[in-house]
Amino acid sequence: MKRNSVAIVGASETTELGKVPSMSQVQLHADAALNALADAGLKLSDIDGVATGGHNAVEIAHYLGIVPKWLDGTSVGGCSFMLLVRHAAAAINEGLCNTVLITHGESGRSGLxxxxxxxxxxxxxxxxxxxxxxxxxxxxxxxPVLRYMKDFGLTEETLAMVSVVQREWAGKNPRASFKDPITVDDVLNSKMICYPFRLLMCCLVTDGGGALILTKADRAKDMPQKPVYIRGTGESAETPMISQMADFTSSAAFRVSGQQAFESAGISHADVDHLMIYDAFAHLPIYGLEDLGFVGRGEAGPFIAEGNTRAGGKLPMNTNGGGLSYMHSGMYGMYALQEGVRQMRGTAPAQVPGAEISVVHGVGGMFSASGTIVMTNVA
Amino acid sequence: MANGERELPRPTPETQNFWDGTKAGELRLQQCGDCENVYFPPRHFCPGCGSKNVAVLKASGRATLNSYVISHLPAPGFTPPYAIAVAKLDEGPKMMCNIVDSPQTPEALVIDMALEVSFEKINDDITLAQFKPAGGQ
Structure with a gap:
């Protein structure tokens, strides 16, 4: 894909996040879609491509009154939305459609x-x-985690630090579900869920949604929001069974997706100002940092514990508070993308000053699939 | 057993031979006659090279404890806490299992400990391949 040829021109989450008993899942999609259209200064009739994951894409198009020229229903779990951004950019470049709406809605908590x-x-x-x-x-x-802990000496205390640092970021975000600071002891004394994982190492379960609107970069210049360009992309998949993951200390899907994203973007790790790594559980940022090549094998736990990913650190990561503290409807990938867009627009609650390149990395299923998007605000 | 029945496998044409094997007290893998890849789960071709020249390989039943969790969540047919483990067979493939004949504790379940297969008959149709600590403990 040609770098920066497609831009995100509309982006929004649902009006409410958390517990939203007034909306069923399809309405969460629509609420986010209408918010994103308003953000972009567009109308429903401007949309000719529709994509969603985890929900029937036909139902979303019909519910919104759109008869699309292009449709994508890739549903590989929480990173579906990274893959859909990639597919949409390719479709726009190929001329299959002009303006794509990607929606997510999930009544994860209320189950409506x-x-x-x-x-x-x-x-x-x-x-x-x-x-x-x-x-x-x-x-x-x-x-996989006990295997990783034995091979690399990762301790429960270091794993708990992932949750502690993410809560620090959440404390800066008024929309985060949990904002009160936590300590390593708080994490290690929280309820045992699945040894060695405690409650505070596991993501939230909430209701919510989000939507993105993509179009050609040359059109984006005339639109109300600061364009966020798609600079590079990657995707991959390994296995639908966690037991068949080839190496319990490293995700093949992460490695393949990440490498494609960095190569297509033409960037090095030192160029990255802001990073999102889908954190359904506390170990995921550790695997992500290593499999994307930011640090060496076994180094990511100490890298986080030493403060490199917190505010003011050299690699600000999961700046919305992440799935651990911000929100997690079930398929969190859309919210990671939304935070990437906010950082590139300069409108994030915990803005990274001067950030120009954001890498947003997602996982789908249980290390089953992966998608990676490199965004930039520099054309 | 709490909370109803454990979910049981529903064999398919590609996997029936594996489930016939567990009923007969055999742990059956498959091996490619062309590239020698030993693989699991079963299918009618080698996922390493695509060859259909594949044959059943009876596994030794020896394995090591590659990784596990101890779930405290409710599950049909299980009484928490219980371990969900992955055994790494001496022949190479990994297989999910429970660890039987052992306390379900971090102290008893040590990563890389030796395991051996233990067949658990559920009903006349289904026998599961489980693993237990090696050495008749």
Whole structure:
């Protein structure tokens, strides 16, 4: 893809986040979509491409009264929205459509109007994992971590620091679900969920949504918001079964997606001013920092614990508070993208001064899939 | 057993031989006759090279504890806390299992400890391949 040829010109989350009992899932999509249209100064009739993950894309288009020329329903979990940004940029460049609306809505907490799993069921998982008592994500996503802890000497205290630092960021964000500071002791004394994971190492479960509008960069110049250009992209997938992840200390999907994103963007790690790494659980930023190549193997835990990713550190990461403290509807990827856009517009509650390049990295399923977007505000 | 029944596997044509094996007290993997890749879960071709020249390989049943969690969450057919583990077979592939005949504690479950297969008959159709600490403990 040609660098910076497509821009995000509209971006918004739902009016409310957290507990939203007044909206079913499809209305959360629509609420975010209408907010993003207003943000972009566009009308529904300007949209000719519709994409969503974890929900029937046809229903979203119909609910919004759009008969699209291009449709994408890639549903690979929380990073679906990174993949959809990538696919939308390719479709716009190919001339399949001009203006794409990507929506996310999820009634994760209230459960209103959901239709079961947001990811297709896996044949092999049914036979070779579910009989052993895996249920919700905390029983699966966490399985690789004891292997990592033994191989690299990561301690529970260092793992807990991921949650502590993210809460510091959340404290700067008025929309964050949890803002009160926490300590390592608070994390390690919180309720055991799935050893070695405690409650405060696990993401929130909330309601919410978000939407993005993308169009050609040359059109973006005449629109109301500061354009956020798509500079590079990557995607990949490894396995629908956590037990079949080839290396429990490193994600193949992360590595492949990240490398494509950096190479297509033509940037080095030193160029990155702001980073989002999808944090459904406390270990994910550790795997992400290493698999994207920001630090060496086994170095990410100490890198976070030493303060490098907190405000004022050399690599500000998860500046909205993340899935651990900001919000997590189930498919958090859209919220990571929204924070990337805010940072590039210069409008984030915890703004990184002068940030020009943001890397937003997502995971789908349990290390199953991955998508990475490099954004910039420099054309 | 609390909270209803454990979810049971529903064998498919590609996996029936594996489940016939567990009923017969055998842990069956597959091996490629062309590239020698040993793989799991079963399918009618080698996921390493695409060859259909594949055959059943009876595994030794020896493994090590590659990683695990101890779940404190409710699950149908389980009484928390219980371990969900991944055994790394001597032949190479990894397999999810529970650890039977062992306390479900971090002290008893040590990463890289030796395991051996233990077949758990659920009903006339399904026997699960579980693992237990090696050495008749």
């Amino acid at each position: 109007g959901r239709h079961g799993s947001s990811i297709f069921p896996s044949l092999f998982q049914q036979q070779f994992e579910r009989p052993f008592g895996v249920t919700r994500p905390p029983t699966m996503f966490t399985i």
